[in-house]
Amino acid sequence: MDEIIRVEGISKTFTLSKKQQKIERTNLRRKVAVDNLTFTANRGEIFGLLGPNGAGKTTTLRMLATLIKPDSGDALLNGYSVVNQPEEVRGQIGFLTSELKLEDFFTPNYLFDFFAKLHGVDSEVATRRKKTLFERFGIDKFAEVKVQNLSTGMKQKASIVISLVHDPDIIIFDEPTNGLDVLTARTVTDYLTELRDAGKTIILSTHIFSLVEKLCDRVGVIIDGRLTHCDTLSAVCDGMTLEDRFFEIYKSLKGGEE
Amino acid sequence: MKSNIWTIVRKEFARFFGDKAMVFTTILMPGLLIYLIYSVMGENIGNKNKMDADHPATVYVENMPESVAPLFDSLPLHVVTSGFDFNTLYVDSLKDKECNLICVNFPKDFDLMVKAYDPKSGLPAPNVRIYYNSLSANSKIAFEAVRTLLDGWESSFCNRFNVNAQIPGSEESFDVATSDDVLGDILSQLIPMLLLTLMFSGCMAVAPASIAGEKERGTIATLLVTPMSRHELAIGKILSLSTFALLSGLSSFLGIILSLPKLTQADESVNLGVKLSYGMGDYVMLLVVLLSTVLVMISIISIISAYAKSVKAAGTMVMPLMIVIMFVGLIPMFGGGTATFSTLYMIPFYNSVQCMSGVFAYEPSLSHVIITVASNLCYTALAVYVLARMFNSERMMFDK
Numbered sequence: 001m002d003e004i005i006r007v008e009g010i011s012k013t014f015t016l017s018k019k020q021q022k023i024e025r026t027n028l029r030r031k032v033a034v035d036n037l038t039f040t041a042n043r044g045e046i047f048g049l050l051g052p053n054g055a056g057k058t059t060t061l062r063m064l065a066t067l068i069k070p071d072s073g074d075a076l077l078n079g080y081s082v083v084n085q086p087e088e089v090r091g092q093i094g095f096l097t098s099e100l101k102l103e104d105f106f107t108p109n110y111l112f113d114f115f116a117k118l119h120g121v122d123s124e125v126a127t128r129r130k131k132t133l134f135e136r137f138g139i140d141k142f143a144e145v146k147v148q149n150l151s152t153g154m155k156q157k158a159s160i161v162i163s164l165v166h167d168p169d170i171i172i173f174d175e176p177t178n179g180l181d182v183l184t185a186r187t188v189t190d191y192l193t194e195l196r197d198a199g200k201t202i203i204l205s206t207h208i209f210s211l212v213e214k215l216c217d218r219v220g221v222i223i224d225g226r227l228t229h230c231d232t233l234s235a236v237c238d239g240m241t242l243e244d245r246f247f248e249i250y251k252s253l254k255g256g257e258e
Numbered sequence: 259m260k261s262n263i264w265t266i267v268r269k270e271f272a273r274f275f276g277d278k279a280m281v282f283t284t285i286l287m288p289g290l291l292i293y294l295i296y297s298v299m300g301e302n303i304g305n306k307n308k309m310d311a312d313h314p315a316t317v318y319v320e321n322m323p324e325s326v327a328p329l330f331d332s333l334p335l336h337v338v339t340s341g342f343d344f345n346t347l348y349v350d351s352l353k354d355k356e357c358n359l360i361c362v363n364f365p366k367d368f369d370l371m372v373k374a375y376d377p378k379s380g381l382p383a384p385n386v387r388i389y390y391n392s393l394s395a396n397s398k399i400a401f402e403a404v405r406t407l408l409d410g411w412e413s414s415f416c417n418r419f420n421v422n423a424q425i426p427g428s429e430e431s432f433d434v435a436t437s438d439d440v441l442g443d444i445l446s447q448l449i450p451m452l453l454l455t456l457m458f459s460g461c462m463a464v465a466p467a468s469i470a471g472e473k474e475r476g477t478i479a480t481l482l483v484t485p486m487s488r489h490e491l492a493i494g495k496i497l498s499l500s501t502f503a504l505l506s507g508l509s510s511f512l513g514i515i516l517s518l519p520k521l522t523q524a525d526e527s528v529n530l531g532v533k534l535s536y537g538m539g540d541y542v543m544l545l546v547v548l549l550s551t552v553l554v555m556i557s558i559i560s561i562i563s564a565y566a567k568s569v570k571a572a573g574t575m576v577m578p579l580m581i582v583i584m585f586v587g588l589i590p591m592f593g594g595g596t597a598t599f600s601t602l603y604m605i606p607f608y609n610s611v612q613c614m615s616g617v618f619a620y621e622p623s624l625s626h627v628i629i630t631v632a633s634n635l636c637y638t639a640l641a642v643y644v645l646a647r648m649f650n651s652e653r654m655m656f657d658k
Contacts, residue, residue, distance in 0.1 A: 065483055068652035091485040100483065101476035105273055117265045118484040163483075 004170060004201050005041040005064070010034060010073035012059050033059040035225040036073065041203055041218070043169075046196050048216035049205040050246065056225040057205035058097070061174050064203065065095040077170055091119065094163040097174035101159075104148035108139050108158040111147070112165055119166035126165065133161045137187060153184040160188065171195060173204040177211060189215060209243045221246065223253055262486045266494025270468065274502055284463040284502065288456075289509030296517035304520075308395070315400035316359045320344045323368040329407055335400055352389055352397075360400045363387040439620070446618035450611040451587030453511055453548065458583050460506030461555045464499050466572035469563035473655065482655065488646035492560075496642060500556045504549060540617050543627050547617075550634035551610040555583075557641030564648040583607055590615040596623075603629040606637055 012034040016024060024031065034056040041047040049057045062068045064075055066086035074081050080088040102111055109130075116126035134140040137157040142150055147158065156179070164171070176192065177185040192202055192215060206212060212219055213233065219242075220230040228249055229236050237245050275281055314335050322330070322339045330337045344361060351357045364386055365371060371384040386408060390401035422432045435443075472478040481491060559576055566572035586607045590596075596616040603609040609630040616622050648654045 062652075062656075067479065067482060067656065087485050087487060090483055093483075095483045099476055100480040102480065103273070103472075103477045104475070105277065106269075110272070114265065114269050115480075115484060118262060118481070118486045120485070159480075162480075 002043040003040050004043045005047075005075065005077050005203065007037055007039050007060075007064070007075040008073050009036045009038050010060070010063055010070040010075055011036050012056075012063060012068065013071055032225050034063070034070075037222070037225075037227050038073075039220050039227060039230045041201055043201050044196060044199045045217040046192060046202045046204065046215050048212040048219045049203065049222055050207065050209070050212050050219055050242075051205075051222035052207055052250075055222045057207075057222055058174050059225075060222070061095075061097070061172050061203065061205055065093060065172050066090055067095075091166065092168055092170055094166070094168040094171045095174075096160060096163045096172065096176070098156075098179055099174075100163070102147045102155065102162065105146060107144050107146055108134070108150075108161070109143040111158070111162055115162050115165045121166050129165065129167065133164060136191065137161055152179075153181050156180055156184055157187070160191075169200060171200055171202045173202060175206055176204050177206075177208065209241075209246065213242050221249055223250060228253065262490040263494045263497070266486075266491060267498045270495065270498035271501075273468075274464070274498070284460065284506045285509050288459070288506060289511075289513035292510055292513030293517045296514065297520045300517065300520035305395070308399075313358060313396070315394075315396040317362060317400055317404060318342055318344070318347055318359060319362045319364070321364040321366050321368065323364055325369050325372075326408070326411060329411055333403055333407065335403065348389055352391055357391050357394055358396050360388055360390040360397055360404065362404060363389070442618055442620050446615040447590045449618055450590055450614040451584070452514060453507065453614060454551070454583055454587040454607065454611060456510040456514075457503060457507035457548065457552050458555060458580060460503035460510070461499070461552065461559050462573070462576060462580075463506055464502045465556055465559040466563045466566070466569045466576070468495065468499055469560050470566045470569045470572040473564070473566075474568045478649075478655065482649065488649040489642060491649055492642045492645040496553065496556050496560060496638065496645070499560065500549070500552045503556055504552045507548075507552065536617070536620075540622055543622055543624070544614060544617050546631055547610050547613045547627055550631045550638075551607065553638040554606050554634050554641070557638050557645070561641060561645055561648065564645060564654055586611055596621060596626075600625065600629055604633040606634060609633065 011032070013030050013032050016026070016029060016031055021027065021029075037056075037060060039047075049060060051057050059068070063070045064077065064082060066082050066089050069083065074083045076082075077089050078092045080092060082089050102108075106114070112130050112134075113123075113126065116123070116130075121129070131140075134143055137160065139154065139157055139161060142154055142158075147155060150158065171192075173192070176188055180188060189211070192204070196202060196217075204211075204215070216233055218230070218232050219236050221228050221236065233242070236242070240248070316336045316338055317330070317333070319330065319337060319339045327339075344363065347359070347361055351359060352361060365384055368384060368386070375381075375383055377383070388401055388404055391397040392401075424430065469478075472481075482488075558579060559572075562575050562579070563569075563572040566575055589608065589611055596612045596619065597603070597608075603612065603626045609626075613623075613627050613630045616626065
């Protein structure tokens, strides 16, 4: 197997403000979001990080996308270190999350060209890629409509297309189907399979069991910032459905507390 | 590196100039509004001090003395000396705001009383009562005219000496300052503060929206996952925002300069009709100083905006800076001329004010301008570094 992502013992601790302490119902000043996480992902596979809300999935993905720095540990993406070579890492990845927004004022067409330039994509290549991607996601008809006038679904599709402007080898996708309508969700999951078949590596985070079962080749179960299991889907499931297996793991760790 | 900065600048320009409302409210409107308001103000003030030529005021004189009667004939006013009832006029007409008259009441036997009066006696001098209505321009102007006339007449029979009297035919000038110098002095006190505050409001119109706004809307994160370096983003933002701020400030400035003649026509003692004798070099220096100042302003406001969680918060946080800048702008009005110590020209904003003040006072110093621009560029570079660090900081960019 051709290993493309190697995560080595990354940890992240956040300092909680008074307000956050109240929300989290804790008196602790510090919260360990990600605790010494280690896993690898191979070229041409979809790796899923499965866990409940607040388990540390998004923090992990943000560290891989170099938006935040790990307190300790490192991750190598296509050989580049997120700690020491963040700019190179960003050239290797497409990062998708509902938190990354497009400027309302511009059209998908303009934004695609703009981000293509920032990624250093040759303009001819960019034009060709734009045509293919816009057609694939049905944005071609809305290419000249300002983002503010697009429907929510179309906005999300435009975000996805623009994050793929540089044809990255690694796609990091935080909660891929969250907030998407059923049609867009289907387009996205189909496209992720296509990307995998084209040899791309996809890391996604989710709390939806069916999505993992449908898409992922390998899965890491993350609870309270720790990776409890990490293997192929069938090995993790161990003959059970993923949902049953997950709650078994969860109960064994938390002693039945909900 | 260069191409990424250029890409950011181009996007910011497309964003700014593509939005007609934005261009109108930040560039066209300030200048236009200032020009219109000042022009209308100047026009109105001017009219207040002018007699309505078609309807000159009527001067009703009671007990007109023989000695001053010929003087009244020289007034460009309609003078009535008989056939009216003084009390009726006073009560009914003069109290009416629209009245177009004054009433002059000489004591009976005024000429005799004046002749008999001895200033050394300590007794009150004969008194002429002139009733007028200051709310009516015509009445007020007529009052001034009659009073000047009587004052002149009084001094004509007890004249002992004159001050600065012009000998007919000579063009002797007693004030050695040329009108250029006087104008330069006024401008060097006023314009730096005006320019500084106008530039500042230009910066306020664009910087928080572009940086805190992008943060608030989550669009800056999209930029931060591209391989572009944070420095490129910081430089691109500062350069483009400075351009918009400069345009906005210059528009307001142009509005003021163009409306000045109209505003000052009201007050003839300020003669702005004289030609400004600043050369090309002066204007270039001014522009360079201004540009470097805007860079510093935009840099500081950008850093504050990157720290703020929303555009609104950024607006509040910038207020103390605005107060400081306005205060620094006032310094030339305290007098004392421009600073001579070169090191003082390293203090941001103060250096710009002093340089501008020097240029307007016809005492430009190239070395001071160079120190000012160089230190302002250093501050901007420092700010780029800080801003890039902030763009890189998860706490600044992602903390809610």
